[in-house]
Amino acid sequence: MDDAAPAPGAIQDIVHRGVPLAAAWGIEVVSAAGGSAVCRLPWREELLRPGGTVSGPALMGLADVAMWAALLGETGGRDESLTSSLSIHFLRRLDPGPVLAEAHVLKRGRIIFGEVTIRSEGVETIAAHVTTSWASVTRRG
Template sequence: MPVMSPADLQKFIDEEFPQAVEAGAVIEHLDDTSIRIRLPTHERNLRPGGTVSGPTLMFLVDFGFYLLLLGRLGPVALAVTTNLNINFMRRPERADLIGEGRLLKLGRSLAVGDFMIRSEGKPDPVAHATVTYSIPPKRGLPQG
């Protein structure tokens, strides 16, 4: 079972990462190795031509994996992205985005996962990403 529930994560985000609250992301599923998160799209998420912007898709990956990692480890505010590689596969619909992330490896200092993003109601993915996070050392433990 995750160390933090979706409600615990929301409280943590409200306190530590308030700029993410405006995005309106909602955790629909969370377990030890996976997360499903919904991100409503708004006019501010659109680029010229009316498609959902790449930075919006990258935010969903980065934020979603951060939540998955916190769910597993607890409130580690200083876990940071060290790599994010995204492939844009098709034009997203102007609909909610559904991101499904998996934790593939959790080590002492790095976590690796992947994320698939779909437009709500559409079976084909709009983007696929891999992501690596650095996990800060626990205080008071010798490094080596």
């Protein structure tokens, strides 16, 4: 897409309005442009599961938000696509601390395909791998 990407803070505002749970969890849009985005989930005790690691539902939510941020960064902040599938593979538990999700649009069309990797902030080892598809939405009249 040719639209200039809004600043990460502007995309974060769009995400927080569109997905209030992202605002409640404090998800931050670190970067979003050219079909890629990085989002940060601060460490929050209420997102833990037994054993002191971040819960699967929190990681899936972060991945979904990161993918939307990547789409917003590619479309100038205007995207109403809808998640049609999300598959996550948990590779290892995350140490206590903030979590980063890096999303990439792989193919755009009527169906949009993307990939997200999740890791602890400051650690290069991937903790979860996500593939996702989205239905492109076109508003009529």
